[in-house]
Amino acid sequence: MFKKILIANRGEIACRVIKTARRMGIAAVAVYSDADRDALHVTMADEAIAIGAAPASESYLVIERIVDACRKSGAEAVHPGYGFLSENSAFAKALSDAGLVFIGPPTGAIETMGDKIESKTFAGRADVSTVPGHMGIIADADEAVKIAGDIGYPVMIKASAGGGGKGMRIAWNDGQAREGFQLAGSEARSSFGDDRIFIEKFIENPRHIEIQVLADGHGNVVHLFERECSIQRRNQKVIEEAPSPFLDEKTRAAMGAQAVALAKAVGYQSAGTVEFIVDKARNFYFLEMNTRLQVEHPVTELITGIDLVEQMIRVAAGEPLQISQDDLAIEGWAVESRVYAEDPYRNFLPSIGRLTRYRPPAEGPDDAGAVVRNDTGVYEGAEISRFYDPMIAKLCTHAPTRAEAISAMSDALDGFLVGGIRHNIPFLSALMAHPRWQSGDLTTAFIDEEYPDGFSGAEAGAEELAILALIAAAAGLVERDRLDRLSGRLRPHSGAMAKDWVVGLDAQMLPLRLVAGQVGVPFEAELQLAGGGIRAVRSNWRPGNPLWQGTIDSRPVTAQLSNQGHRLVVSRRGVERSGRLLTPRIAEIDVLMPVKEPPDMSRYLLCPMPGLVVSIAVSEGESVEAGQALATVEAMKMENVLRAERNCVVENVNVSAGDSLSVDEVIMEFQ
Ligand code: ADP
Numbered sequence: 001m002f003k004k005i006l007i008a009n010r011g012e013i014a015c016r017v018i019k020t021a022r023r024m025g026i027a028a029v030a031v032y033s034d035a036d037r038d039a040l041h042v043t044m045a046d047e048a049i050a051i052g053a054a055p056a057s058e059s060y061l062v063i064e065r066i067v068d069a070c071r072k073s074g075a076e077a078v079h080p081g082y083g084f085l086s087e088n089s090a091f092a093k094a095l096s097d098a099g100l101v102f103i104g105p106p107t108g109a110i111e112t113m114g115d116k117i118e119s120k121t122f123a124g125r126a127d128v129s130t131v132p133g134h135m136g137i138i139a140d141a142d143e144a145v146k147i148a149g150d151i152g153y154p155v156m157i158k159a160s161a162g163g164g165g166k167g168m169r170i171a172w173n174d175g176q177a178r179e180g181f182q183l184a185g186s187e188a189r190s191s192f193g194d195d196r197i198f199i200e201k202f203i204e205n206p207r208h209i210e211i212q213v214l215a216d217g218h219g220n221v222v223h224l225f226e227r228e229c230s231i232q233r234r235n236q237k238v239i240e241e242a243p244s245p246f247l248d249e250k251t252r253a254a255m256g257a258q259a260v261a262l263a264k265a266v267g268y269q270s271a272g273t274v275e276f277i278v279d280k281a282r283n284f285y286f287l288e289m290n291t292r293l294q295v296e297h298p299v300t301e302l303i304t305g306i307d308l309v310e311q312m313i314r315v316a317a318g319e320p321l322q323i324s325q326d327d328l329a330i331e332g333w334a335v336e337s338r339v340y341a342e343d344p345y346r347n348f349l350p351s352i353g354r355l356t357r358y359r360p361p362a363e364g365p366d367d368a369g370a371v372v373r374n375d376t377g378v379y380e381g382a383e384i385s386r387f388y389d390p391m392i393a394k395l396c397t398h399a400p401t402r403a404e405a406i407s408a409m410s411d412a413l414d415g416f417l418v419g420g421i422r423h424n425i426p427f428l429s430a431l432m433a434h435p436r437w438q439s440g441d442l443t444t445a446f447i448d449e450e451y452p453d454g455f456s457g458a459e460a461g462a463e464e465l466a467i468l469a470l471i472a473a474a475a476g477l478v479e480r481d482r483l484d485r486l487s488g489r490l491r492p493h494s495g496a497m498a499k500d501w502v503v504g505l506d507a508q509m510l511p512l513r514l515v516a517g518q519v520g521v522p523f524e525a526e527l528q529l530a531g532g533g534i535r536a537v538r539s540n541w542r543p544g545n546p547l548w549q550g551t552i553d554s555r556p557v558t559a560q561l562s563n564q565g566h567r568l569v570v571s572r573r574g575v576e577r578s579g580r581l582l583t584p585r586i587a588e589i590d591v592l593m594p595v596k597e598p599p600d601m602s603r604y605l606l607c608p609m610p611g612l613v614v615s616i617a618v619s620e621g622e623s624v625e626a627g628q629a630l631a632t633v634e635a636m637k638m639e640n641v642l643r644a645e646r647n648c649v650v651e652n653v654n655v656s657a658g659d660s661l662s663v664d665e666v667i668m669e670f671q
């Protein structure tokens with residue numbers, strides 16, 4: 001076994017690999033860019049080596065720097081994680097030329113599977129069912145239109161070198177096929193330096209289900225069942241689970257057998273994933289093989305009890321697999337949520353900056369016996385940098401049933417505190433509460449179908465709103481009680497709490513009665529909202545705590561609280577309301593108060609996130625139409641086009657290409 005390995009990656013996956021190395025008694029070497037000097041993976045590793053400037057192309061992607069770092073540290077093998085150099089066969093070759101071991105598959109397998117055209121042709125020959133289509137390179141738009149017509153619309157136009165959801169276009173007719181060919185080609189050229197395009201049938205409303213395989217250098221190959229990753233946004237996974245609620249034993253066995261056959265045919269070693277799309281009739285079609293550890297591998301680890309990173313290291317060291325297919329069984333259900341630094345209320349724009357608060361839910365078994373696992377690469381005070389992927393954490397839960405795993409995920413998300421930047425936890429919470437997700441009726445179009453106009457908070461049922469009102473009331477009463485005590489001398493009436501109150505929840509005024517009990521820490525009281533029953537509310541919450549944990553009618557409840565002026569913003573299950581506790585008299589007067597109109601900002605184009613101005617598309621005095629592109633701002637490797645919300649005339653432009661902007665900086669003004 002190796003004594004020392006190097007991890008050629010950063011963030012949560014570097015931390016994840018270090019954990020297993022440590023458990024196996026192997027020393028771990030981290031590498032880091034200038035932007036990552038204080039990153040968690042650097043602190044966690046036994047030693048760390050600087051490899052260059054912040055842009056990945058000057059550090060994490062420079063093969064010679066990684067090889068040098070191995071020489072310097074004496075590491076014998078390299079785990080590449082995912083992304084970066086993980087599927088780069090030149091990297092695997094460079095390591096072996098330097099006498100180092102690549103903890104991954106042989107270069108031949110990376111090359112064959114790394115190219116979508118080649119891998120589909122290869123899979124077809126190995127009797128794996130592939131998406132019907134044309135397996136050749138398409139020369140020009142005319143040929144694209146002809147082939148699309150032959151396959152039959154709708155079709156998917158894809159870049160052979162594509163990855164990460166890039167270089168893909170759906171076409172429903174000749175016009176779109178022509179345009180899609182051009183767009184996919186230019187996107188692929190700029191992202192992958194390779195514009196070879198092919199066309200396959202677009203499978204309508206499919207599910208994305210993939211098989212995890214594990215192979216050694218002695219001819220043993222097993223599969224570790226499936227993961228379903230149908231909850232996607234822009235062809236990128238958001239929620240994953242294992243097993244899939246859709247597969248029956250027969251389909252599972254057939255998909256597993258094909259994945260194993262493909263791995264054998266390509267001489268695979270190490271952990272890999274064979275991705276399929278599955279139609280309504282459970283016909284499945286090979287999409288591609290990812291020749292690396294997958295982002296969502298933890299759900300497989302949770303249902304099988306196998307540490308995939310450990311297996312990759314053992315295989316790379318030449319050990320034969322100690323697991324046979326018969327040893328493997330699915331135990332329980334696991335769900336993963338990808339927690340991203342992106343603003344779900346602003347079309348998922350990336351959000352960067354310092355994590356002024358980062359308190360994940362406790363790991364290990366929770367109150368109900370479900371297991372919580374949180375893979376992360378950050379800590380409170382760390383920075384989410386604009387140079388890399390904006391993932392904050394991968395939150396997983398594991399329980400005996402799917403419903404319990406989902407319920408545990410909802411609880412864990414409610415208790416996950418992230419501050420200082422915007423994040424997608426409200427969106428993940430809303431997904432968990434969505435009846436269609438809960439029923440398992442999924443397709444890759446789920447998010448587009450269920451949130452056609454974007455996300456504006458989860459729908460709140462009557463009970464959910466009652467819970468928010470009760471928490472706002474309980475917290476408000478505790479604050480009121482403390483205030484009365486602190487200022488006891490000034491307030492001779494302190495002592496017995498008044499019984500009648502009004503909870504303001506956004507603009508709603510809900511009369512509330514403190515029926516009986518004790519207000520303070522602990523809070524143990526019976527509360528009654530007008531029109532509702534008497535509810536027993538208990539909590540040890542103290543003013544200032546951003547987390548309210550307690551029980552309502554003996555059921556555990558968690559919510560997040562934040563102070564905004566005189567209001568207490570309460571959020572849970574993807575629903576957010578601003579709450580106030582008022583006396584009936586104040587509530588009466590309050591409704592007479594003029595509502596402060598927010599200033600009209602529609603005259604300004606504001607920068608929605610910190611970023612770099614790539615280009616300005618209009619000039620002063622120009623008339624623009626709703627939907628027209630105004631400016632492009634780059635943040636976190638993504639170009640975001642800002643568009644006009646209405647027809648208007650540009651009065652002046654305040655910034656120019658190359659400027660660095662902060663949030664809400666005025667880019668231009670309209671007349
Ligand atoms: P998974 O199927 O494991 O979710 P993804 O396709 O989402 O994998 O990609 C995994 C990681 O690799 C992500 O961090 C993504 O940003 C990165 N990635 C994927 N394809 C590429 C690529 N061609 N170049 C660089 N990074 C990529």
Ligand code: ADP
Pocket residue numbers: 131156162163164165166200201202203204206208232235275277287288444
């Ligand atoms: P990437 O390399 O970017 O991961 P994939 O080929 O794995 O590309 O496809 C990513 C996603 O795009 C799939 O999970 C699926 O949602 C969608 N997709 C890809 N090909 C098709 C197709 N032929 N029909 C329908 N959806 C597809």
Ligand code: MG
Pocket residue numbers: 275287288
């Ligand atoms: Mg894929």
